[in-house]
Amino acid sequence: MRTVAVLAYDGISPFHLSVPCLVLGDRHSPPSQYDVLVCAEEPGSLRTNAGFGVTVDRGLDVMDEADVVVLPSWHPGREPSSVLIDAIRRAHARGATVVGLCIGAFLVAASGIADGREVVTHWRWADELQARHPELTVRADVLWSDLGDLITSAGTAASLDCCLHLVRTHHGVEVAERLARDIVVAPHRSGSQAQYIPVPVPPDPSDDVIEKAMVWARARLDQPVTLDEWATAVALSRRTFTRQFRARTGISGQAWLLRQRLDRARLLLETTDHPVERVAGESGFGSSAALRHHFHALLGTTPQRHRQEFGAL
Template sequence: MHSVAVLAFEGISPFHLSVPSLVFGRVGAGRAPGRAYDVRVCAEQPGTLGTPAGFDIHVGHGLSAFETADTIVIPSWIRGAGISPELRTALCGAHARGARIVGLCLGAWAIAASGLADGREITTHWHSADELARAYPAIRVRADALWSDLGDIITSAGVAAALDCCLHLVRHDLGSRAATDLARALVTAPHRSGSQAQYIPVAVPDAADDDPVEHAMVWARTHLGDPIDLDRWAGVALMSRRTFTRRFRDRTGTSPQQWLLSQRADRARLLLETTDDTMDRIAAETGFGTAVSLRHHFHRILGTSPAAHRALFRRAAVA
């Protein structure tokens, strides 16, 4: 069972604390008896912690939980605050033995203060990004992503993006079907484009507007197996090719072509995990055309081959 240690602290938001507990605590995925994750909430000083929600919480575990955790989650932090020497030692020790360190929202502050992200990129809430970058100039801070995954260090933007990030980790650990089933139970989007070691662009449409780019994105997802010409795609949004490309990049942070390749790769990933279809058939159904093209783009986007990915989740299904 994958062990997850979630760090609580005095003044933590109960909502932020509940996100990793809710996501990892609910995943059984049907891949093995019982739960897939063992979740433990811990604190530097176990005991009663106050919250801004009008009630206190009791935490029974200390930082010793870091010593055996496969994943450590810091769900938010005190903006502008550093970390204690004890917490730094515990984080760096866990990271050195191979634990995955996750900072949700302002949790990026704690990761930055640990020194583990020096010379690298992390994500945090847009409202805090400039301040974090000034405080830790050795780190490149991104405010244009919902989450970023460096393999060993994962960080997310604020509030709802923590759900995206945690679902991404479930998808990485257990596959698309497990993440999709859980997202359906939570009544949230299962996946907003992206995968390990790449960034997810902000992809939330303007409130209550009939967003033509969103309409075109939905259309593309239902036609992944068809050739999608950029002019035809722009026509779905009732825009010129040039306007559509500009509006799409403004809307998602990436080009229409790159977004489409990510969608096709994600659809191929689901088919590899849930069907016995041949590579040629999956390539045709996802718009890659040939197995050679499928292998090329799948490896470029997801960092592994389609055959290796299928074998990994087939082994997990019978474990």
């Protein structure tokens, strides 16, 4: 059971405040693995930007004991107090993971804990954050970034992706997918903000050939899939398919497919006792050596270690 401190402040968006509470907070199915505590610099009644108030009982001292500190958005024009900045720095210095959701990246940047590193924020605010903090690398091309001790995400709904990523990291793919089903969201969106920075939107969802291509590929993760076969399956040329896939998701088809295969392999390792060679075959890697290579390159671990940490059998 990890303790999570979620910051509330006067004028906060109730949606942003509710995301970490929804994903990480108390629930019955599946049961929460976190003790979520909402805190504020000045406990008591706080206004929201939705016309109603919330009451917060706990102060910033909660951050002094938390395993995870979540900063769910912020007001870019508001200068954070030295008390709040010190609380964030203390938590980070003693080993807490700091999570900045959406424009909570502004608060992360102000604390200095990301100096010389990268942060993610909503694409609409990325240029302003970069101008204010040239010591950072500000990214607007991904949904979230995980540096281990610091996690930041893009705007609004991407906060859900980021919090699910946290659950996946702490408790494995199976738990994260059960939770995603419970709150009726996609368990893993392997895309980027590029799909939201004005690009043409299909007039009818049924005409989304890239979504159809994703469904086709997911049904064949245990089989070799060439780019030509993939494009032909949705009646596109290879060149058109490649261009449309990147425009739709922000990444290449090959990169997306690799992530899907890794998720399949992780789930099999967690829920079955299949030998690693069989897991590699059923997830499309062909050999245990290839599976180990990609596990190490993208996840920084091995299949065996992942099974030991997250396996239910």
